[in-house]
Amino acid sequence: MNSYRQKKFEYVTHRYQNRGRLLISCNDKPGIVAKVSQWLFECKANIVESNQYSTSHTDGLFFMRIEFECPDFQKRYSELKKSFHEVASSFEMDWQLQSASNRKKTAIFVSKEDHCLQELLWNYERGELYTDIAMVVSNHETMREFVESKGIPFHYIPVTKETKPEAEKAQLELLESNEIDFVILARYMQILSSDFVIRHPNRVMNIHHSFLPAFVGAKPYERAYERGVKLIGATAHYVTDELDQGPIVEQDIERVDHRDSIEELKRIGRSVEKSVLARGVKWHLEDRILVYGNKTIVFD
Structure with missing residues (x-):
């Protein structure tokens, strides 16, 4: 591997080992952002980037992408995925939970x-x-x-x-x-x-x-x-x-x-x-x- 690329990838892999990405799409309803934020708080996660978009003026859909730091993300991945499933079910979300360090x-x-x-x-x-x-x-x-x-x-x-x-x-x-x-x-x-x-x-x-x-x-x-x-x-x-x-x-x-x-x-x-x-x-x-x-x- 190119040595410069290898060093950069090693840095990113280490730097992002506890960083997750949550992607959400669902019907737009009150309380989505609050519920997701509460879940992150309970997981002791810190939001580092958050974006959202709603098509409430047309077909009433909601989209969200959040990057967050969470202690022991890799070890807790299955646990986090299981706990967010309960949040997702209440809003009938299509969602993905990804590791930012995964290439x-x-x-x-x-x-x-x-x-x-x-x-x-x-x-x-x-x-x-x-x-x-x-x-x-x-x-x-x-x-x-x-x-x-x-x-x-x-x-x-x-x-x-x-x-x-x-x-x-x-x-x-x-x-x-x-x-x-x-x-x-x-x-x-x-x-x-x-x-x-x-x-x-x-x-x-x-x-x-x-x-x-x-x-x-x-x-x-x-x-x-x-x-x-x-x-x-x-x-x-x-x-x-x-x-x-x-x-x-x-x-x-x-x-x-x-x-x-x-x-x-x-x-x-x-x-x-x-x-x-x-x-x-x-x-x-x-x-x-x-x-x-x-x-x-x-x-x-």
Whole structure:
């Protein structure tokens, strides 16, 4: 492991060993915040970050994310989870209790474009992405040398129309055998099957080289050029059955004009894509995203 990253990860693991994250979604009712705060007080926990959002003006839902320090959190995890279940039941909450020191295991899927992969690995080497990148999977050999030079396993699984079911089976076996928590599509130019997506709900993030919902599917820059757009962008979203229609996590744009060629649009777009994906990935790893319906609440 990169020595700088190792030291930073060791520091974070030690610093956050007693830190928990509580994510909540439920119908909005009086007393939720008070009840959760009382539970934390009774657990002798100290709140270090708290965010909440209510959609009472529309469908009456409540979302909350709390980070807290709690003595002996790791040892008491099961006890804490059991005691919060009673609080959650009274408000019919969907909830998660996570350890902030737990590093998710990540797999990156990529094809030939390297800019998003390089940005992720650069952030990873600097310790900015608190995760274990267990592998890079690709349908091309292009990235092998670069990936393996970072000490990360590279798996080449070619995909054709005829071999796609077998290729996905091999991919899924890799993910399962390595206990992967999160899959990042860093310009992986293949459409995942329903079976793949269903097995990893809200755990596959894609970068689409367009400001969705505009220019869904292939060749968005060419279509943007033909349309004469004045803004181009990129969208990080969770993958669902429907092509490029999953819950949007992050977006950004850059202004362009009639002087910009297709190649110039692509050059500008690559810069947007890599930063948008890196932010979305970081938020997912830090448990800052709550999904409801086809939308997200991002406590960034």
